Amino acid sequence: MLIVACFALAMLGSLAFALCYGFDLGSEALGASIGGAFAFVGLGLAVWSQMIENREPDYVEERAIGPSPTEKWQTFEKALTTQPVPRVKVLWGMLGMSVGSIGLAALFPLRSMFPREGLNPQQVLEHTRWKAGQALITEEGERIKPDDLDYGSVLTAYPAGVIPANVDEAEYNADAVTLLIRVQPELLKLPAHRKAWVIDGVVGYSKLCTHAGCPVGLYADQYAQLLCPCHHSIFDVLHGAVPVDGPAPRPLPQLPLTTDSEGYLVALGDFTAPTGAAWWGFQP
Amino acid sequence: MTRPDESRAARPRSRLPALLLTAAVVVAAAGLTLLPRLHVTQLDPTAAGTNLASRISAADVQHGHEVYLRDCAYCHGNQGEGSQWAPSLKHSGVAYVDFMLRTGRMPLSSVDASVTEGPPSYKEATIDALDAYVGTLTDGPVKPAVEPGDPYDGRLLFLSNCAPCHSSSGTGMIVTNGAWAPELFGSSPQTVGDAIRVGPQAMPPFTDKQLTADQVDGIATYVQQLGAKQAIGGDPIDQFGPIIEGMVAWLIPIPVLVIAIRLMGKRAK
């Protein structure tokens, strides 16, 4: 009786699913009805199988345990290795080599998975698009003046310039993305040659964490610290973005900044180091 | 393989259905209590669009002054000059004051109480009056007039400017040094606008060059979409991300199936 009831309820569940779908009742109703239908089928079957279990004895099945008897194995080995045609070793060897060569040839098309230009990782990874005199723009494409930022403010900046057709801007600039932070200039403790790159307290660092490349998007204004949410490295903005906690070993590279004649921010060149995660061949 | 019906009565009743049903009920009940639900207060949409300037009157300033002297002056000074217990309000700006009042961070119940978020202590009108009065003392960021904006722009700007700390879902998260970005569910558009301009506590401020008034409106509007309005497809499991989903998977579906096989199978003899 119980089993029959279960199966009947399952049919009801299926019907309910059809109705829920028909009336567009949302995923809860759909999930409840079809899930319920499956649950009742499962319950019915479980009870049914349990009833069988309760009536059935334990069965015994014999198991053959290897290895094969010596005689059988020898017959098999003989059948496998006996060859009616002579010079067998040469033929098998050549067959192996020819199939292998086809396998090697098949590897060549895989090369197409590499980028069409800039195959050398060193060239691709070492530099970003920043060049001397290149203007900084916001996500909306507007140029930036230091006064656009308040003390304690942050702004994400990209290199201005023509982006090739069919290339997404954010993708094209993934390694060049820069975080501008404005701090009180007297608080900044930078190496002497980097001090000139700070314009009215605006300092630019790579936004990519030097550990695993996540955007270092969390800025705690009170402590002038940048935090990477992926692995919780913390960088001290006032001391050249050196890591003060977490798994990142290298500071965020700094972008040399200056202003042009109209007072807009422009870059003086590329970052002080390659941005993002390190690789074999990385030179700081 | 079915068997004749009449034999069924003689058969021992399996304990399985009862156990399975009990397990299902227990697990369902546990699931309902275990899953923390998102609490999202529905906000009055008209609150966002009111024009501030038109509402400020001399009477407001007067009322604000009275409340100020009663609740604020003890720490912040009669003229907002500050004291040994509290900072000066001279440069903090109306937006900051408004934010602190609206999020219930101010006033404090005692001088040494910690600044924590909570329900506001004042009615909307009283807050506006206090803002109006403090506006005569301070020269910091003005209180932004937040109006309904474009949620698409707001969404993009929220994702690039707010999500890093508050999470895309608005649940908020710790930042550094014990600072944390609070949960945004139920934040009124005005609070959101104030916070963007002021950058309270560890949060960086955003100037009107970085985010225009329209953009702030968009963000404030999008923040109203967070939480319950995104919660389709069942319980949002707090929208903390995949590791919580994994925890739920190990707490409910996988144990249910393990219990099911335990009931269907036997133990070693």
Add this chain to the structure above:
Amino acid sequence: MSRRHPVTGTLRKVDDRLEIASVAKTAMAKVFPDHWTFMLGEIAFYSFLILVATGVYLAIFFDPSSSETIYKGSYTPVSGHEVSAAYASTLELSWDVRGGLLMRQAHHWAAHIFIGAIVLHLCRIFFTGMFRKPRELNWTVGVTLLGLAMFNAFAGYSLPDDLLSGIGLHIFYSVALSVPVIGGWVALFAFGGDFPGDAIIYRLYALHILVVPALIFLLITVHLGILIRQKHSQFAGPGRSNANVVGSRAWPGYALRSFALLSLVAAVTFLAGGFAQINPIWVWGDFNSATVLSPSVADWYVAWIEGALRLFPPVQVWIFGNLIPEQFWAGALLPLLTFVLLYLWPFLDRVITKDRGTHHLAASPRESPVRVAIGVAALTFYGILLIAGAEELISEWSRWPVGFIRDLLRVAVLAMPVVTGTIAYVVARTLKRSGKEGVLFLSWRDFRPSRTREETTEPATGETFPEPTWSDPTVPGSAVAGEAFREEPVPGPPLVLDGAEQEEERSLSEVPTWLKRSKTKGQR
């Protein structure tokens, strides 16, 4: 049979052409051991079936492209605006395709159950020693399945081009970069250029819906083929030996039970899919390489790698002027070592236990305290790494600083496995010595070391069933008897559909009397 049954009638026609009767009868008589943990692998298999079924539905609507398109659906904050085709089609699946969200969420929950069941299955095999000869090969097949399942889950998770999975891919890219010597090439090869490029989604799609599922399907076939050839292992018990399998027959009992499990897996999956939101990509937002969200956490089956990346100290190792990046050790070497150790385990165990015998009887975990200790220590190690993968959530709830939690976990990840491993060793050894049924039956007295007891005490309770090895001449049907190729099924009667009672009596009479369970009350 004079009257044709509709089903058997059709089967007879098939039999007329394929001669299936004897094969089918053998299959139906296959004996499944009754222990409940033998169904863990079945949960994994059935969740794979559900993954395929729901995945096909998703593939019909999903567009694996990172090119921009205008989303025109009902999710208002994005409606009418440009997002990537992958993101737009996933939004449509979730908000606009009726039933799409249920399928998407059920697919995702099924993935959790799939990998979870594989892990539990692996633990069962590990602790009962059923990777030992002759099952080393099937163990390696199973480990490969675990790796493929984890990879495919990660690939599928990354398909919708949302912000959270994009961050995961960025970490994946950085870890690929970190491989010594060839890292740069590996990363450029995988992504078709600098991160993110526009190729990765197509590539993951091809792998996720075609290559990896095909491999999984193939390996499941191999896994089950080896299982059928070697027959199930079983726990020791009355009448059970290396040379037999005792349990239920495939038909009708076990088949129904297994179908019940299939239905229950489907039920749990669809109920979870309906009632628990999973991976709400509209919440996370579309991918933008310049932004991030916090908490950035990973799915549990890769979160232990994420946790290891968080705990590993910031060290830079230079070899001949070349940097081995710090993310290599935790991100690439640890998973590699994990899988190498898993693959090698049967052979390492053989070295540790010096046991080269053939085993078809599942050991009680206590039989090898060293194995228990290693297993518990490993689970503790990966468990703590998993916790490290959620350290910001612990910080959020406890208000302890992340740095403090990290230091705590750094100590714990090295110390706790030793602690738990030692405890497991002591408990297992004590259980083995005292012969008590379980941990709850132990008293403090049992832990007290006593040299004399160790030597003199026989297992106190219960009968013991020494495991015969294949060369044991007392075991009938062992290899020595010279019938290795014979695949004679159960000593059972021919299966006649309308002769149930007769069959039962016969089968009972042929089974040794001490195998008849007291419960069996089928006689009428």
